[in-house]
Amino acid sequence: MLNTGRLLASLFFGVLFMKKIAIYGASGYTGLELTKILLTHPEVDLTMVTSRRFAGLPVTEVFPALGGLTSLKYQNATPQEVASVCDIVFLALPHGVSMDIAPVFFLSGKKVIDLSADYRLRDVQEYESWYVAHKSSNLLSDAVYGLPELYRQEIKKARLVANPGCYPTSIILGLAPALKNNFLEISSIIADSASGVSGAGREPQIGSLFCEVDGGFKAYKIGKHRHTPEIEQELSALAGQKLNITFTPHLLPVKRGILSTIYATLKKDLSLEQFYEAYCSFYEGEKFVRVCPIGEYPNISSVCGSNYCDIGVTIDRRTKRAIIISAIDNLVKGAAGQAVQNMNIMCGFHEDTGLRSVPLYP
Amino acid sequence: MLNTGRLLASLFFGVLFMKKIAIYGASGYTGLELTKILLTHPEVDLTMVTSRRFAGLPVTEVFPALGGLTSLKYQNATPQEVASVCDIVFLALPHGVSMDIAPVFFLSGKKVIDLSADYRLRDVQEYESWYVAHKSSNLLSDAVYGLPELYRQEIKKARLVANPGCYPTSIILGLAPALKNNFLEISSIIADSASGVSGAGREPQIGSLFCEVDGGFKAYKIGKHRHTPEIEQELSALAGQKLNITFTPHLLPVKRGILSTIYATLKKDLSLEQFYEAYCSFYEGEKFVRVCPIGEYPNISSVCGSNYCDIGVTIDRRTKRAIIISAIDNLVKGAAGQAVQNMNIMCGFHEDTGLRSVPLYP
Amino acid sequence: MLNTGRLLASLFFGVLFMKKIAIYGASGYTGLELTKILLTHPEVDLTMVTSRRFAGLPVTEVFPALGGLTSLKYQNATPQEVASVCDIVFLALPHGVSMDIAPVFFLSGKKVIDLSADYRLRDVQEYESWYVAHKSSNLLSDAVYGLPELYRQEIKKARLVANPGCYPTSIILGLAPALKNNFLEISSIIADSASGVSGAGREPQIGSLFCEVDGGFKAYKIGKHRHTPEIEQELSALAGQKLNITFTPHLLPVKRGILSTIYATLKKDLSLEQFYEAYCSFYEGEKFVRVCPIGEYPNISSVCGSNYCDIGVTIDRRTKRAIIISAIDNLVKGAAGQAVQNMNIMCGFHEDTGLRSVPLYP
């Protein structure tokens, strides 16, 4: 199971050959999660982490949880300065900012994994109608949508990966087998999702305060969440025709986790076993997708802290609807973990290197 | 605003004329909530609370939160004994147990408010296919479904009220205006609901442990929750034809609250304003239903501890679906509060007597 | 028990004679709690609420939980403008700001209940060494420390009440009987307290974010929390000599509640019964202090949403220490509830008017 030759090589030449990594925008929750994963990743060397807010401070002072694991300090560095010390860069920046910075890295030959939305939508008009004017749309054709379960071959050769959004990851993985198998009425899809608060980032805002969130549950941005076009782009590609969905995000009083409960009308009669088998077969061999046995459904606490996406399926006979439920940790499979999974693919590492942490439960 | 005559009467003759109340099965969360409301209700006198598990113990020893409010002790009393000391009884018992006990009270002329499912389904076959064999189905024709916003006139005259389930309350109130106005494709209704843990009661079980619930979120009993026939019975009555829905309950890591996000396809083009107005008009004058302004949606933390049902509506133009969101406190409007509201109606009290507590938020 | 004459008067002349109330700084958590209590208080009329941040917005838009309860809007009003429409003002402002504003109200003859720290310390030097330069220290001699259980007679006549801090309320009430009875070695007192997050207010800050607080527990401001001199001032008064304590606040992952676990060495042998009786006797007749039976101890969830202070006591024979535990809701008995209790005393209302809400548990 272990590759001895490679292991030996890495023993003797490891430090020399290790990929040098930088994280641009490393002090938010996604940046922190990337930092944690990359610090313990055996094949790479995290050389720089940037943060304007915390520039000059040791990572371990801002995040005592990392005490003893690194002596890195946050830098307020230009993209050029960062590019000079890394082979691969992760951009953990807000949309609109990534597209200012990604070109510097891309043009200097670095591999770029962008965790913002800036390179996810292939149609620049679609992007601009949901976000802002695009400033480096010329790179869009180079960008690969970084969902390994769908685009593994493209990611291998990519120099710019657009890491998927958290909600899209959970919904696209939840629907891919059913759409690929042409099981669903495509106009009938409803995705009812709920996310933990870390999805809102670490910027102080009233809506993310403990007292506003704890004990509460609400929907938000109904019918207008910016992940909608991203979800529809990928579902349309899977279905082979343009489709629209209803997508309702909710805010959960938990730190991590997204659960998507997805409804769609079946095109034809189908046994639960057939439906279930289609899922098992589609995800066979995938390290990070676990299809729950029939009768069991995911819980976000069973994926918390891990790169897994758990999927459970059933059929509501009385209404001829398929119900598909998928769960991820929004910071891991929904962001940093998937980004590292993409890096592993781009670099030829084992796809789960650095990503073998077991869910924390309880 | 105040009724002086009545007030004076109650000053001088109050204790004589006060209704005597008992709670059968008072030591679960619903029984506790009833106890709290009834102890502070100015028109009634809580004379007996029963509990097998805690028989002999003062209420305030089992629930120190009530310290100083009552000297009642839990009794292990027969229905006959309880009937001899009360005018009105609340049954906070599991389904299948209520129907053993309700007839004793009913036949001795007491008013009965049953919080179990035993008298909610008018069709005894439907009941028996979801629950167990019915042992007092002869009372079903006397039972009134205790949702005041729909059945106020019937409740006034009722001697046996079947207090609605928590999920049904939130979903029926959420859909009533739209169905009454014939706005919806009735085969398209999906209710995606999430409940706090108190809905599972106070019996110790692994699934309700803090460590199993906190940080988690999951769906359960998908397609087979026993509230389904109750919801469908009332929605069918509103629609004027038999309908089926997809109903998916989820478990939220909060103590109290149910949020239902309801999806249905619109029959015809309708502006959001028209849709919204139909809700405002339907609930005009209702003390416990608050329709959120357009663009705002309910949060369970804004109804926590109160008898309110908050409802927000919108239309997803891209998919022609109405999205209706309703929030209640499952222990109050979803159980004990609504039961007291029913009692108030049955007794001719102001409908909100004893139920004016403001939501606890934050 | 009811005063019929007064009741009748209030029926006929009520609106005329109702006290007019304003809250200066009403949009924080303390201001919101005051708003909720005063809106349902039968003897007063809340006429104005101010907020710079939310000026112009209806209270119910900022806090949908209050929907249907008021049509008030937040005002950005000067103290003079506010003084012109109220008989009594509550100042729910940060320390240092209150002392700019309180004199305007005081000098125009209004009753002032200040919830900041500005008038709590009788010694201006002490205030200035922990806070900032005092700008209206001439009012200090008029200020009464608003802990009704200790200063009820003074509060009756007061025109400026300094409402106690949340931690001090829990610690002073916890120690008062033992110190008054001269039971404790006064150099041995340690107060280990833990507070819910609402104590930090509603200003957005990283440390109050859900993701920073949930699942966490930590001490903060060890040995330097500004409530220390306030606690020591009152404990010294009770002991009849100057004393210092060790006070360690902790941050709890809950919205509301303070639990103080207090340790002190006993001066002499004392049975637990004697110790306990001293507490019962000290608090006899108090509506808002509940002494737990021997062997039981408070839980913040049993006071949540109420104005109660629950106190439990024991003696650790092996080390000759008394252990006293007290619990309050920091927003109610620790702030807004106690402020209204003070208002009730100042106005000659029943002390618990508007304050009879039962703890929310569960």
Place this chain on the structure above:
Amino acid sequence: MLNTGRLLASLFFGVLFMKKIAIYGASGYTGLELTKILLTHPEVDLTMVTSRRFAGLPVTEVFPALGGLTSLKYQNATPQEVASVCDIVFLALPHGVSMDIAPVFFLSGKKVIDLSADYRLRDVQEYESWYVAHKSSNLLSDAVYGLPELYRQEIKKARLVANPGCYPTSIILGLAPALKNNFLEISSIIADSASGVSGAGREPQIGSLFCEVDGGFKAYKIGKHRHTPEIEQELSALAGQKLNITFTPHLLPVKRGILSTIYATLKKDLSLEQFYEAYCSFYEGEKFVRVCPIGEYPNISSVCGSNYCDIGVTIDRRTKRAIIISAIDNLVKGAAGQAVQNMNIMCGFHEDTGLRSVPLYP
């Protein structure tokens, strides 16, 4: 840093030489945590997990979080059966049960790591006065108290390790440097601790229900918690004389984590720097103890999911008290992680093998 020879050996002969491990009582939270750590531990092979309650069920059915990680099923096996398939056994059983079972393993030459209290107290009378009659006290002299930071040399040679309690681990590590340096008045020690709910185990009981715990905070078993003699035994050994402490445990509304805030009077004047240096020096080279920089204090969320013990110290000049705060994850350093650390020492593995997981924060 890597030991190439050993690594090669383990590549070629690994499976042959891997230690075989069993967990007796594997379906509680501690057993689950052991399972998770041992399944990913590169030097051992987990061959059997027992559970009476879940006998016959796959581990992954009981704990879906472990999906894909193991095909083990829970066995209802006798100690003899278990002994026949393992070299080392972990006993994750209640006190009183371990002492029935440990001798079987011990006498058949297996290494035993017992996570109950049965072999922690060297004085059998002390054990029996706090627990029950001891049934294998003859093994007490073979047992080593498994706190590696104090007993590493003894653990190396041990065949029976008594893994420390969770509270004792946090308090003993917190006080060891100060006591060893003779800094403290030994009669003055107070340990005020708070634990997450997983410390109460996975047995269903009312007190561990979400609705009873969430939003609450309380002390329990004041002055009579069974960890007291264990703490005093080790603190006395460190101090070189018998001592008693006051120990008050509290229940925190979190899943994992213990924070102990420890108070003790200083024997003599000591600068904070001197005090702090004593801690740094005592724990120099320790992989799992992190001393916080002066002015910083631990948070349980910064150790959650890891084997770290974080310690922060300060001195309250006004009262001449040292305040020491320590934080652990009760399931890891307080139980399963420390047990594996002990196994690593007993087997000559790197002490942190299998224990390098980074805290989960946020």
